[in-house]
Amino acid sequence: MSKKRGQKYDRIIEAAVTVIAKYGFHQAQVAKIAKEAGVADGTIYLYFKNKEDILISLFEEKMGAFVAESRRKIGLEQTAKEKLRVLVHAHFTQLEADFHLAVVTQLELRQSKPELRLKINHVLKGYLSLLDELIQEGKDSGLFSSELDRLLARQMVFGTLDEVVSNWVMAEGKFSLAKQTEKVQKMLLDGLVGKAT
Amino acid sequence: MSKKRGQKYDRIIEAAVTVIAKYGFHQAQVAKIAKEAGVADGTIYLYFKNKEDILISLFEEKMGAFVAESRRKIGLEQTAKEKLRVLVHAHFTQLEADFHLAVVTQLELRQSKPELRLKINHVLKGYLSLLDELIQEGKDSGLFSSELDRLLARQMVFGTLDEVVSNWVMAEGKFSLAKQTEKVQKMLLDGLVGKAT
Amino acid sequence: MSKKRGQKYDRIIEAAVTVIAKYGFHQAQVAKIAKEAGVADGTIYLYFKNKEDILISLFEEKMGAFVAESRRKIGLEQTAKEKLRVLVHAHFTQLEADFHLAVVTQLELRQSKPELRLKINHVLKGYLSLLDELIQEGKDSGLFSSELDRLLARQMVFGTLDEVVSNWVMAEGKFSLAKQTEKVQKMLLDGLVGKAT
C-alpha cells in the first residue's frame, strides 16, 4: 500500500514536521499537511494508511536516523565514559540542529493518543537499548558502579537528557544545548555530590 | 462561580481522575465524569467553569497536596542528602498510593492542549522551586559539588524521577516504586560512577 | 397560581424590563431577572407560570396602561384630526418617557418565538381597535376620505408610528420623539403630496 521512499512520501513527512511545529499537534489537520506538501488531501492516503501512520512514520524515519547516528558515533569511542560523552553530545547536537523536529518530538507528539504513544515507545526501544548497552559496558569495564541498577541508570540518563532538551525547547532554543554536554556528562557520571578530584 | 471545596466539587474531581485513568484523556467526556460522580451533566458547571477547569483544578488540588506534603516532609530533615532521600521517597510513595492519579499525571494529562499544559506547567513550578531550593541548600552546605549547574541539576533530578515513575506506570505498577528510593537517591548523589566508599 | 398584583409581581416585571433592555432578549435569563428583582429563581414561578408568562404579563401590563392612557386622552378631543394628533403624541410621549420599555417593545420582544408573538399580537389588538375606531370616526365625520380602506389606513398609521419609534430607539433616543408629532400627524393626514393650503 504505502510505498515508502517516494519523493512525495518524504515531502509529506517533512510537511508534517513543519505543520506540527508551526501550528501544534492539535491544529495539524491532514488538509494542512497536504497543502504544505503541495499534494491533494487524498494523495496522503496513497502513501500513508491514515493520519496516525504519518506520525509514526515521521517518528520512525527521524528517530531511526537519530539512533543510527548516535550508535555510529558511539562505536568510534573506546571507553564508556567517552561513549557517554558522545551520546549526550549526539543527542543534543542532533536535536539542536532541527528545532522543528525537537518541538515535535519533545512537546507535540506527546499529546497524541495512547495507541500512537505506544508505537512511538516501540520506536524508542532502539534508543533505550543503546543506552542499556552503554551502561552494561560501563559496568563490565569497571567504570560504572557494580551496584548500579541498569534499568534505573538508563532511566536517569534518558530522563535527564529528555528533561534538558524539553526545557531547551520550552525556552525556545534560547541557549546552546551542545554546550551543556560536558556538564551533563559529568553530572551523570559523578552525581550531585561530584567526584572528589 | 466554581465553589471550591464543596462535597460535590471533590466528588467531581475524583470522578475525573477515575474516568481519565480508566478511559484515557480523549475518552473522558463530561457526561462520563458526571455519571461517575453521580451528578447530572449540568451540575458539573455549577462547580467548574468548563471542562478544562475540571482538569486544571484536578491538577492544582492533587499537585498542591503533593508539593505541600513533600515540602513538609523535607522540612523535617536536616541535611541535603536526607532531604533528597525524603523527596524521592515522597514522590514515589504518593504516586504509588494512587495509581489512577499517577496514570493521569504521567500519561493522560500530557495529551492536553497547549493552553491546559501551560496552566499545568504553572502548577508544576511550585515543585520545581522546591527542587531548586534543595539543590541550592546542598551546594551551600558543601554536600553537593560547587560546580553543579543548579538548573541542570534540577533537570536531572526531576527528569529521573519523572522517567522512573512513567516507566512504573507503563509497567502497570507491577513493581514497587517506594523500594527504589535508596537506589535512586544514591544514583542521583553519586552518579553512574558511584562513590568510592 | 400566579397572583397578579403582588409587590413582588411588579418587581419581577420591572426587573424583566430592565434586564432585557440592558442585556437583550437572548441574554435575559430567568436567573438574571430574579437577581435583578431581588428574589430567588424559584420565587419567579410562584408569580408566573413560566418565562413566557413573564413576558406576556410585561406586555399586557405596560401595553394595557399604554392603550388606556391613549384612549383616555383621545376621548378628550372632538375631531378625528385632533384625536389623531393626540394619539401620535401619546404614542411618542409614552415611549419616550421610558426608553427601556421602548427598547423592549420595539426591538427585543420581537425576537421571541412565534407563540409569544401571537399572544403579544393579541394584546396589541386593543390598540389596533382604538386606531380602527379613530379611522372610522374620521370617515364618518367626513374628515377622512370615504374611499379610505380602513384596514390599510390602520396599517399605515400603525406602521408609520412603529417605524418612527423603532428608528428612534435604534438611534438610541438621540432625538426628540414628541417633537415629531406635528409633522407625523400632518404627513399621515395629507400624505406625501401634502395639502394645497
Add this chain to the structure above:
Amino acid sequence: MSKKRGQKYDRIIEAAVTVIAKYGFHQAQVAKIAKEAGVADGTIYLYFKNKEDILISLFEEKMGAFVAESRRKIGLEQTAKEKLRVLVHAHFTQLEADFHLAVVTQLELRQSKPELRLKINHVLKGYLSLLDELIQEGKDSGLFSSELDRLLARQMVFGTLDEVVSNWVMAEGKFSLAKQTEKVQKMLLDGLVGKAT
C-alpha cells in the same frame, strides 16, 4: 471559504428558506436544512462559514435581488408618483410571489440575535436608500410637499409597506397583496384625508 454561486450554495439557501418558513426560525437546525438540501451536515460548512452565514447570505441574496429588481423597475418610470406606484407594486409582487420568503423576512428573521440583525439592517440600507432617493426626487420635482421631512417620509412609506405585508403574512396570504397597490399608493400620496379630486 464560502464559494458563492455553486449549485449546492443555492440549494442550501433555498432549503434554509423552506425550513425556516415551515418550522420557524428557532426550529431551523442545520441538520434540518442539510436534509432539506439533500446534503450532509458537514457540506453546509463547505459553503458557509457558520449557521449565521447561511442566514445573512440568504438575506443578501434575496434582498439584493429584491432591491435590484425594484430599482430597475423604478428606473423605467418618469414621475415620482409613478415611481412610487411601481415601488409599492414591486414590493408587494415580489413578496407575494414567494410566500415562504415573505414569512422568513417578515417574521422569522426578526427573531434572530442582535449580531445577525445588525448585518440584516446593513443589507436593508440599500432599500432604504432607494426610498430616500425616490422621496427626494418627488420633492425636487415639486410633486411632493416641500415641507416633507425626508426621513419621516421614508419611515412612513417603509413602515406602511412593511406593516401591510406583515398583516398579509399573518393572514397566511389569504388576500392579494398586489391588488392593494393602487390604494396604498393613493393613501401614501394623499394621506388619510385624501385629495379633493
Add this chain to the structure above:
DNA sequence: TATGAATGAGACTTCATTCAT
C-alpha cells in the same frame, strides 16, 4: 497516480424549570 468535494459521527455547554428544605 492524483484529485478534492463530500461525508457524518460525536461532545461541550446553557438555562428553564423543579422540589426538598
Add this chain to the structure above:
DNA sequence: AATGAATGAAGTCTCATTCAT
C-alpha cells in the same frame, strides 16, 4: 412563601477518510 441547588435535553461544528472522476 421562599429558596437555590440540581436537573438534562438539545444543537453547532470539526475533520479524518472516501471515492468518483
